[in-house]
Amino acid sequence: MCTNIVYEWLKALQIPQYAESFVDNGYDDLEVCKQIGDPDLDAIGVRAPAHRRRVLEAVRRLREQDAAAAGLYFTLEPQPAPADAGPAGRRGPPGGGAPRGEPVSYPKLKLKIMIRDKLARDGVHLSQPPYSRKVPMAGILEYLMNWPKSSQSR
DSSP: OOOOHHHHHHHHTTOGGGHHHHHHTTOOSHHHHTTOOHHHHHHHTOOOHHHHHHHHHHHHHHHHHHHHTTTOOOOOSOOOOOTTOOGGGOOSOTTSSOOTTOOOOOOHHHHHHHHHHHHHHTTOOTTSTTTOOOOOGGGHHHHHHTHHHHHHTO
């Protein structure tokens, strides 16, 4: 079983034994896991009531996090000024900022810096596990041949 975000999520819930069943049933990403309900848990094989409650509570928290971030997205394409933009193509309220739900555009470099800074503040290092796993190209065949053994040693 390779390490992925669903495995890490289940491990944090202290039920990693279901990871293979989740992936086998198509739940290989947290976006997909947000849709889990009781019938899905039956199909996955989560039978213990305490484990079912734990998963459903975690799914509820994922949905809440998603709702809190609703409407937040990034775009790198320039947005055309809306017809009702007012003088000089200005967007948003007079005090600056954009009303909730209104798209905001950033220049590519500023967006890159904002994302880099946010990742750094959150302690996310994309070059380190669990976001990446370095495997030397010369040893990739040996690694793949011993994959079940090598993933258990981590």
